[in-house]
Amino acid sequence: MPPDIELTQPWPLPLRRLLLEGRRDLRQGRTLQAIRRFERALELEPNIPEAHLGLALARRPGPGYRSWLEILHNALRPGLYVEIGIETGGTLRLAGPGTAVIGIDPDPRLPADGTVAPDARVFAMTSQDFFATPEAVAALPGPVDLAFIDGDHRFASVLHDFLELEARMAPDGVIAVHDTWPLDARTAASTRLTGFYSGDGWKLVPCLRALRPDLRLMTIPAAPTGLTLVTGLDPASTLLRRRFDRILAAFTPLPYGAGAGHSLALVRNDGTALDQLLAWRAMATAKSS
Incomplete structure (x- = not known):
């Protein structure tokens, strides 16, 4: 149901x-x-x-994005999980025993009793401030195995979060990006016009496909607004950082239209997506060894 x-x-x-x-x-x-x-x-x-x-x-039938996050936690068993944009902590609790959890949100609204994420370290700041603060970054106990980007939904912020996370990912790490298959152009605008809003962070997907062919990515058409999974990450890559302003100038005007499905690398919302992701991770592990 x-x-x-x-x-x-x-x-x-x-x-x-x-x-x-x-x-x-x-x-x-x-x-x-x-x-x-x-x-x-x-x-x-x-x-x-x-x-x-x-x-x-x-x-958009099939497992929703929260179900997919749970699937990822169960399949990957990450040692370190980082979530940007935690709100009330509903997705933080998906992390299993043995997973170190870092949450980043300028206005976290976790229950006062601590039941949602009792072992998580939550930083009440923007992701930009987090990655610019050496003391905060030092809280990461090691390479990140699984990260979830669901903070500021504007393209510039999502691109920033992605490049900062990639620099700290494990060789077989996975970055999940929410809201990458918007419902329509109106709810996918850079400026918020509607209560139901996914923003223009979806532009990260055609951006990565154009500029980073070394990455492996797929967008699962999970309700309500899609989930993109990226692996084959290269922490040593500086391309996105060096070209940040030029990327914004090139991709910010990109309209969300009829061809969006192709540019977003949509796959089926079923177990074949997980099989493909695990195969890609195995390739990344072999390449780094």
């Missing part, structure tokens, strides 16, 4: 009815009916987060 869709506010009756009926259709497997109701709601009001989320869940 797909995740529940909570109503964020008391919408006017026609919209509320469409949202509730769409949610019911989604729960009962009537996907086409759900899509029609959510689309109709957005025709009446183009900024309804529940309708956008409903469309994403209806159009």
